[in-house]
Amino acid sequence: MSLSGTGNYCQLASDNGGSSCSHRHPWHTPEIDTSTPLAAGQLLLLNTLTGQKEPFVPMNQRHVKWYTCGPTVYDSSHVGHARTYLSFDIMRRIMSDYFRYNVLYHINTTDIDDKIILRARQNELMRLLEEDSSVNYEALVLLAKEALLEAKVKSEEKEMAIKLAIEEAIVKKDSRGKTEQEGLLEQHIFKRKKLEEDEAKILAACSSENEQTNASARASLLLVAKSVIAEKLDREKGHLITDHSVFNAHAQKYEREFMEDMEALGIREPDVLTRVTEYVPKIIAFVEKIIDKGLAYKSNGSVYLSLDAFLAAGHNYRKLKPAGPGGAVSTAAEMAEGEGALDTGAKGGEKRHPNDFALWKASKAGEPSWESPFGPGRPGWHIECSVVAGDILGERIDIHSGGEDLKFPHHDNELAQSEACFGCDQWVNYFTHTGHLHIDGLKMSKSLKNFITIRQALEANTARQLRIMFLLQAWDQPMTYSDQTIDDARSKETTFKSFFREVEALAREDYLNQEVGWRMDDADHKLAEAYMAARQTVHESLLDNFNTKDAMLALLKVINEANAYLRMPNVKPATLTLRSIAVYVTQILKVFGVVNGTDDFGFGSGGGGGADGKAADGSGSESYIGAMVNFREHVRNAALAAAKGGDASSAIQSILQICDGLRDDVLPTLGVRLEDRPTGTMWNLEDPEVMMKEMAEKAAKEKEIQIGKLEKQLVARTKDLEKVRSSMVKPQELFKTDEFKEWDESGAPTVMANGDPVSGGQVKKKKKAIEKQEKAYQDLMEKCGNNPQELLDSTQREIDAIKSKLDELSL
Template identity: 80%
Template sequence: MSLSGTGNFLNPPCCPDNRHPWYPPEASTADPIAQGHLLLRNTLTGKKEPFVPMQARHVKWYTCGPTVYDSSHVGHARTYLSFDIMRRVMTDYFHYNVLYQINTTDIDDKIILRARQNELMKQLEEDATVDFDKLVVMAKEALEEAKAKSDEKREGILAAIEEATKNKDSRARTEQEGLLEQHLVKRKNLDRDETQILEVCNNSSKDGDSRAKLLVAAKSVLAEKLDREKGHLITDHAVFNAHARKYEREYMEDMAALGIREPDVLTRVTEYVPKIIAFVETIISKGLAYKSNGSVYLSLDAFQEAGHNYRKLNPAGPGGAATTEAEMAEGEGALAAGGSEKRNPNDFALWKASKAGEPAWDSPFGPGRPGWHIECSVVAGDILGERVDIHSGGEDLKFPHHDNELAQSEACFGCHQWVNYFTHTGHLHIEGLKMSKSLKNFITIRQALENNTARQLRIMFLLQAWDQPMNYSDQTIDDARSKETTFKSFFREVEALLRDDYLSQEVGWRMGDADRKLSDAYLTARQLVHESLLDNFNTKDAMMALLKVISEANTYLRTSNSKPSVLLLRAIATYITQILKVFGVVNGSDDFGFGGAGDGRGDAGDGNGSEPYIGAMVSFRESVRNAALEAAKGGDAKSAIDSILKICDGLRDEVLPTLGVRLEDRPTGTMWNLEDPEVMMREMKEKAAKEREIQISKLEKQLVAREKELEKVKSSMVRPQDLFRSDEFKEWDEAGVPITMANGEPVSSGQVKKRKKAIEKQEKMYADIMEKSSNNPQELLDSVQGEIDTIKAKLADLSL
């Protein structure tokens, strides 16, 4: 068959793992990679399939964009960077003609809730009649309501787990256990909020500053309470629009900061409402959807009776297990009306009747708003047509969002396969949990870019399989930084060789064994990169192939007895750069290398503007000259040499980095390269921070040792005969051994013996301290105390 979705449905292809039929485009039955075919993991089949676009070399690609209710986090970066890399490989390496569309969800339950809550919190903040005392009462009430709601939620989950266990329903039990884990994290966040709220309530002076602090501490629980009580009063569309536009702009800025290419087409839900209404009317006219209380639902019973399949991406499993309550809640949103108006509890909304406090558009079904899933079907159908080659999104969208998209699109277009290839990025985890705003364990893209460059984040994702879960951690970031350094160091080596004009010295005109070995490694790397990219965009193995040939080249440079083949090294560096450009790690028109851009999104400056360099050299010359003149006056040549070397190191380590010049001292001389000053300054800060940590650790160990020494000096200063002279005893012998207790009872012979040994030990310690201090232990004590004070002062300075 040449078009997907138009095959013989009486004899569908094999469907493993209880999956629904997938009708593949025509492809060669030979080894796809050997035949040069791209393999793509297709969620519709759960395995890698040969990629065959509906029209040769043309690809229609749709990706779900953000729901713009809050700042984008690194989990979003994981998805959009991964698809950006795949798109770049498909266009810049495999040379497909791609039409890439992204949609922005700018009206949704989450946006409505967050916009209402923020507006109500703003009104509360500006309400002068609510003073600190009234706010304390409100905050405590909101806290108790939130805790009661949390307890009720927990009891419901535990009851569901018990029921699933009783019914031996492992699928439902696993789902509820996952919900319990998430609930416990949320409860931990609520407990933290409670601590902060009570701290402000109990330790404040009731002034304006205290009120502001309480508003911040109690924001989460107060916002929910206010929304329950007054959310229905927020009716102005401008409130919801302003909220969505703010985070929409922030999302676009974040994507630009990450170096992600803009889509070819960017759509927005609120601009498609008339076409959404028409789309819904078409489904109703086919008898596959129905109206109910102003809403419209897709009838899954009618849909499947018409020969369509449901839950293609996340099959229900053996026996066709029904959609769970948790899955339906996720699909319908936080503001869903409930299931009483549905014919089948699993039917999902195409159009939602708007309640008080929700934006509404007029429609033949009554005032309402689009359902969550319908938007993607309509915007993608309008731009890309009734068939789509690739549809992409995050793992968490597979069900219900994407499965519901497929159902309503196939219902409207009358086809059995709206999308040929579905791709889903794996979850991003922090501390073992999926990154989620509801769990408050997310790192925003902007926070991530404060400590890492866009290039480092891109390399981190390149080193992971795009369709598998991954952990975001210091280890993964450090690994990306290490790989970036490897690339940079290699480019600097080759640049230095070219600058030394080795070609004019007749180098590279003949090849020895080492040269041939390196050339074989180069060709092998190219083949491995090609095969890796054909194999489901396997950028991890492609990056490893690039790093391996760099390792081979470094070994070649380190061990070769003859002068290096600069032509070959330049070819390797140029190829690596070309692949890194395909990946979006490098931009610009340089033959090879990162250029001067530290974030992978631009080139270095053009080198114009010599004033900073002239100023640095003038200052350097003056410092060296003054050091020499000072030495000439005193005749101290060694002092002059030390000063000049220190000035030279300062030029290398402190001055030139600010100008983007990197110097490296080598046994054969000094190598220089141009670099992005921001990158070098960041490296300097990181190096200084590590050195400071090392200093702090060293000083802390010294402090422990000196404090132990102080205690030893203090105890050694006690005269042996005074060791046991205390109120515990009444009489002692001439050596100071106690013989009578304070109550008149004699000290036991065992205790007398024990204390004699202690006095003997003290005699040795006392003699040692007197000898060590020249009979002045107080001076030694003061000296050790002075060292402790000095160490503490240094630690205080380093902690600033």
């Protein structure tokens, strides 16, 4: 479908990337060399360009050119980034290690961008403020309060603008615009609550009652007010930051951190890694080529792609996230996002059409710039990916990947400028986008300040557990990061590890006994069938849009069936079949990156020790000998005590405790895991650090459970104490308070303290309360033998004892 005419833009009835729509722009299957037959089984890939799963056909037989948008390095990467890059790492591993495609994988780092400029300027201004001794605590208090007030006014204005936009959308019956603005309002309300939290901290730090020294009070205030002060300083003095090194140092710091995070997550390095600032000359040449074709224009030192000219040339726009029928191509909010966080100055007719977007931005004061034929400036947000990917992978790309939020404007604008430059109608054959990662009901985002950094996540979880968590989710769908999802991943990890250990023990035992099994009964046949069914399911799942969730569930299912088989009575395990299952599961987990070959996870990994008797920590056989000698001594002493006339049952109990101590406390430090089974004890070698961590986690959970029980006991006993205190009041004394001055013989008040009579209805209520108190008082006297004070004291002692235990556990 070709479109022409000013403002004649093609739209879609739906933004749902997972559904087909007749309004979509044309997409055609890539041409291939038909002389090469396709491999058995066709890989299907959800292509955002069509909104449905398409047969994956690389342009050059089994060679795949794959580009993924890298990070904008202005802050620490969070778990949302981990979700994206881990998902693509898994898909890349499956593509190359399972389906055996030859993949050239390219990632680009955005090291110059509006967000980087803003953050670098703000950090530099805050550094200068912190070092400026002339700004004392009192002056800083005034600055913080002014900045806070400005932030609140700005927040209120934005909220009013969003609500007005919602009302306008309702009047215009623009359901798409209304939904978009409602989403923005939800995010804004979340930000407003964060600002309110910051306000409370700032006002507390500004309090005159602050007991800190002037210097420490200043430092505390700078810490809690950094966000609002930095924004104020940037508005007023950002134009004064002109040193390029400020921006370069900021980007380089977070680029290094990102690469370290990727390594910590076990993500393979790309085959090619590029950086925007190293491509500025080629970016300028790229933009000039589009201008020469008449598809872009210069304006006040900036360059914009002309959508009217682009469409008139027969191209299509907004392929990934088309606008709704009858609406404008881009809303104001979308265009604002497309142009970046800094005002480009595109006002007063600088753009020929409001939806045109910047290829090159004229730099203002406080922004880095490069010389160009268009004037001093910097690359637009979208142009970088087109240039670097075009340079490395060529004028046609098999796969282009990124996060869901990059569909529009970033990727749609990429497509437009690339197709304008290269003169093609399909620069990318397959677009893949990972779903959002949600936390607390909202997309994890730095702007919302609701993110967990990758480093924070790795403090509480291993890289393997995070990878398993993402493997258990569909890569192209939203998911929630929560205690439940990570606990589920940990549980699955334990299932795999336990199965591998079990089969290793069986294989070792059969080898020692020279028995590996030479027959198959019904149970053995069912196990073999389950194994083959799992292999088939895994294969079909991976062909179906890299469906790792179903593939993982198939692996876990065959393990559960194998475990059930092993628990069957009177069954001699078919060790060879079990070993084949364990080997296969390990192979698939290697493909997924769960088994990396350098640790003790997986079948046949060797565990935490070796055949030479040396522990993983290098302590050697001396540690084992010492443990055994110590164990023998304790058992011998217990037996001798019983032989000398001691209590035999007590000696037996003592010996059992010593055995359990060996299993639970001693051998784990040596990397030996014992598991007591009805058929005997199974042992395996393990990494001592892993076992010690497990022991620490188990102790922490037991401690948490104990604290929970004690806290419940404390609440219950506190209620008992209050009940005793209230029941100790004699019924006739219940209302003998300053509120009244006369009472009847039962103790019910009749005259208020001011001389007014108590109403009849109130007197009735008071008498009922007295009757209730009479019963409570009598019940108490019977319970405590007319000595309530003793009960009160004993209850208080119990409460004190519980509090003491809680204090001990809290240390």
